[in-house]
Amino acid sequence: CQNYYDENLAEVTIPLDPLLTPQQNAAKYYKRYTKAKTAEKYLREQMSLARRDLAYLESILQEIQQAETEQDFLDIRGEMSDAGFIRKQGKKVLQRPSKPREFKTSGGFRVLVGRNNRQNDKLTLKDADYRDLWFHVQKLHGSHVILCTGGQEPDETSLYEAACLAAYYSQGREAGKVPVDYTPVRYVKKPAGARPGMVVYTTYQTMLAVPDGQLVKKLAGK
Numbered sequence: 120c121q122n123y124y125d126e127n128l129a130e131v132t133i134p135l136d137p138l139l140t141p142q143q144n145a146a147k148y149y150k151r152y153t154k155a156k157t158a159e160k161y162l163r164e165q166m167s168l169a170r171r172d173l174a175y176l177e178s179i180l181q182e183i184q185q186a187e188t189e190q191d192f193l194d195i196r197g198e199m200s201d202a203g204f205i206r207k208q209g210k211k212v213l214q215r216p217s218k219p220r221e222f223k224t225s226g227g228f229r230v231l232v233g234r235n236n237r238q239n240d241k242l243t244l245k246d247a248d249y250r251d252l253w254f255h256v257q258k259l260h261g262s263h264v265i266l267c268t269g270g271q272e273p274d275e276t277s278l279y280e281a282a283c284l285a286a287y288y289s290q291g292r293e294a295g296k297v298p299v300d301y302t303p304v305r306y307v308k309k310p311a312g313a314r315p316g317m318v319v320y321t322t323y324q325t326m327l328a329v330p331d332g333q334l335v336k337k338l339a340g341k
Contacts, residue, residue, distance in 0.1 A: 175202070175236075175314040178260040181290050182235050185262075190217050194235050198315060201237075220262075222284060222338040224277035229267040230338070232288050236316030239263035240309065243318065249305040252278075254285040257298040257325060261289025263316070265304070280338060282328035287335050296327045 122131040135144045182195050194217050199205045219242055220232040231246075233239035239262060243253055247265045252273065254264035264285040266273060273281075282299040291297035302323035309318050 171314060174260075175317070176204070178236060178316055181260040185288060185292070186234075191234055194238070198235055198237050202314070219265075220288070220339075222280075222335075224266075224273075224280045224338060226274040226277040228271075228273050228277045228281075230281050230284055231265045231267065232284055233263045233316075236314070239316040240318075243304065243307055244309060247304045249303065251304045252281065252301055253304045253307050253320070254281050254299055254301040255320075256285050256289035256291050257300050259290040259297075261285060261291070263318075264288070266301075279326065279328060280334065282326050283331055283334055284338065286328040287330040287332065289330070292330045294330065296329055298325050299328045300325050 122129050125131075133148075135141075136147070139147065179195065179199060183192075186192050186195065196205065200207045217234055217238065219234060219238060222230040222232065224230060231242055233242045242265055243263045247253070248267070248269075250270050251268055252266040254266065255261060262285065264281055266277065266281040278301070282301065285299045285301075286292070286294075286297035289297065300320070300323045302320050306322045307318050307320045
């Protein structure tokens, strides 16, 4: 018979079991087809989950590389434990809640930078005002950065400095210039079932920012 999935409609030979009737042979092949189709669907779902977990673990690696204090590492361990990637400790250790990194722009605006995925979620989805601006490096893993506006219109320098912080606390730290997306917090949403720190956003703008360590120190000291 002809293979209708082939562009040239090449002939294909289908072996049949002589001990079965034509109807039984057809039923046998249909059963194999149904089983293969179910397996393909399952594998696609598993591959999608694996890609999601890979992206999440890459974000954890970025957190580890930029951790600064013992509490940062404890928070990362707690996050991985809650996500099921490492075993929970037998004795629960009482931990003080960590706070986001805090900076102040040249224009006097407060900027908050998440230290880990769970803190990113809390900072963006619970603590930030809907009028605040959310910054995140484009297509790379990095911290959520919130420019607290208090309802005011931030100056261009403050916007750029917040973008520089997002670039610095990301996988793009060693790059020359990094594209950073920013948008009002109200446009940032968390999809159902998404891992910690994973969000989607719309109606954004993009600027190129330099991950300048000296600027970060300057803004931290304000």
